[in-house]
Amino acid sequence: MKDLASPELTAACRRFIESGGHTTQSFGLGQVIGQVFALLYLSPRPMCLDEIMEELAVSKASVSMTVRQLEQWSAVKHVWVKGDRRDFYEAETDFKALVRHAVVSTLRKKIETAAVRIESVESSLQDALAKVDNGKRKEAKVVADRLKHARQFHQKVNALLNNPLLDHLL
Amino acid sequence: MKDLASPELTAACRRFIESGGHTTQSFGLGQVIGQVFALLYLSPRPMCLDEIMEELAVSKASVSMTVRQLEQWSAVKHVWVKGDRRDFYEAETDFKALVRHAVVSTLRKKIETAAVRIESVESSLQDALAKVDNGKRKEAKVVADRLKHARQFHQKVNALLNNPLLDHLL
DNA sequence: AGATACGTTCAGTCCAGACTGAACGATGCC
DNA sequence: GGCATCGTTCAGTCTGGACTGAACGTATCT
Structure with a gap:
C-alpha cells in the first residue's frame, strides 16, 4: 500500500476498504473481515499478516482468525513466497466462486440447524396428536399442518441452494 | 394458546417458537421477531399485542416494534376484529411471498448502499488516475480494474435479485 | 370533562459476540 | 542448545444493537 502511485490513489483504496468493512458489518459479520478482503482484493501482490495488521490498524489476533475464515470460504488463498517463512495471502478475484462458497455454505448451515429443530418438534408433535381427544x-390438526408446511418450505429452499441453475444466474 | 388441546401440544408449539427465535437470532435479527412470527404462524386465530406479549414474556414495546417490522415485510397482516379496538395480527402462511418481501428487499437495501459507496470511490479514483505519472x-490501472470488476459483479447480483426466475425456483 | 384502554416513542440497560493483549507453541536460524 | 520470528489460542474487554420501562399521545367510553 505504501508504495502506491499517489496519495489520492491511496485515499481511494482506503475508502474502498472502509466500504468493505461496512458491508460485512451490515451483514453481522464484523467489519474486519470485509476490510481484510478488500485490502487483499486491491493489493497487486500477496500480503502477510503483519502487513495487513499494520495497514488496517487491528490486532494480529483478528487478522489471523479473519484470514482463516476467509480461507474456509475460498475467498483468499495461501501463497508461499520463496525464502520467506511468513504466510502470504491473496484474494480470490472470482466473486462467483466466493459467493458460492461463503454465502451458500453459511446459509445452508443455518437452515440445516433450523430444519433439525423443526423436524424434532414435528415428530414429538405426532405423539402429542395421538393423545388429543376428538373434540x-x-x-x-391445524398446528400439525402448519408445521408440515414449514418443513416442506425448508426443503424447497434447500433444493434451491443445491440447484446448479443458481450458479448460472450469477 | 391457553385453550389448546393438550399440554404436550402446547409444549411442542413452545419449542417451535423457540426455534423460530433461535433462527432469526442466528441471522442477526434478534430472537423476538422469530418468536412473534412463529407464534402467529401456529395460532389458529389472530392475536393482539397483549396476548403476544404475555405468551412470549417480552415487553410490549418489543412486540409493537417487531410486529411493525413483520408487517413491512408482509410477513404478518393487520386484522380487524369487530367490536374490538385492539390491533390483531395474523401470519402470512405463504412463505414464498414472505421470502420475496423480507429477504430480497433487505438484501437489496444493503447491496444498494454498498454499491453507492463503490461507485463513489470509483469516480474519485478516475480523478486520481489522471494525476498519476507514467511510471x-x-x-x-490494476486497482481501477479491480474496482470495475467489483461493480460489475454487484450489478449481476442486483439483476439476480430482480430476476423473475428466482420466484419460480422457490 | 374525566377515566380507561391501547399503541407508540425514547432514553437507558443489558448482552452476545467482535476484538484485543498477552501468553503460548512452533519453526527456522545462529 | 539458545535466540528470534511467526502464527495461534484464550480469557478478558468493549461496543453495537436488541430489549425494556416509563412517559406520552390518542381514541373510546360514561
Whole structure:
C-alpha cells in the first residue's frame, strides 16, 4: 500500500476498504473481515499478516482468525513466497466462486440447524396428536399442518441452494 | 394458546417458537421477531399485542416494534376484529411471498448502499488516475480494474435479485 | 370533562459476540 | 542448545444493537 502511485490513489483504496468493512458489518459479520478482503482484493501482490495488521490498524489476533475464515470460504488463498517463512495471502478475484462458497455454505448451515429443530418438534408433535381427544382434534390438526408446511418450505429452499441453475444466474 | 388441546401440544408449539427465535437470532435479527412470527404462524386465530406479549414474556414495546417490522415485510397482516379496538395480527402462511418481501428487499437495501459507496470511490479514483505519472500508471490501472470488476459483479447480483426466475425456483 | 384502554416513542440497560493483549507453541536460524 | 520470528489460542474487554420501562399521545367510553 505504501508504495502506491499517489496519495489520492491511496485515499481511494482506503475508502474502498472502509466500504468493505461496512458491508460485512451490515451483514453481522464484523467489519474486519470485509476490510481484510478488500485490502487483499486491491493489493497487486500477496500480503502477510503483519502487513495487513499494520495497514488496517487491528490486532494480529483478528487478522489471523479473519484470514482463516476467509480461507474456509475460498475467498483468499495461501501463497508461499520463496525464502520467506511468513504466510502470504491473496484474494480470490472470482466473486462467483466466493459467493458460492461463503454465502451458500453459511446459509445452508443455518437452515440445516433450523430444519433439525423443526423436524424434532414435528415428530414429538405426532405423539402429542395421538393423545388429543376428538373434540379438540381439529385444532391440533391445524398446528400439525402448519408445521408440515414449514418443513416442506425448508426443503424447497434447500433444493434451491443445491440447484446448479443458481450458479448460472450469477 | 391457553385453550389448546393438550399440554404436550402446547409444549411442542413452545419449542417451535423457540426455534423460530433461535433462527432469526442466528441471522442477526434478534430472537423476538422469530418468536412473534412463529407464534402467529401456529395460532389458529389472530392475536393482539397483549396476548403476544404475555405468551412470549417480552415487553410490549418489543412486540409493537417487531410486529411493525413483520408487517413491512408482509410477513404478518393487520386484522380487524369487530367490536374490538385492539390491533390483531395474523401470519402470512405463504412463505414464498414472505421470502420475496423480507429477504430480497433487505438484501437489496444493503447491496444498494454498498454499491453507492463503490461507485463513489470509483469516480474519485478516475480523478486520481489522471494525476498519476507514467511510471506508476500500470499499478494504478490494476486497482481501477479491480474496482470495475467489483461493480460489475454487484450489478449481476442486483439483476439476480430482480430476476423473475428466482420466484419460480422457490 | 374525566377515566380507561391501547399503541407508540425514547432514553437507558443489558448482552452476545467482535476484538484485543498477552501468553503460548512452533519453526527456522545462529 | 539458545535466540528470534511467526502464527495461534484464550480469557478478558468493549461496543453495537436488541430489549425494556416509563412517559406520552390518542381514541373510546360514561
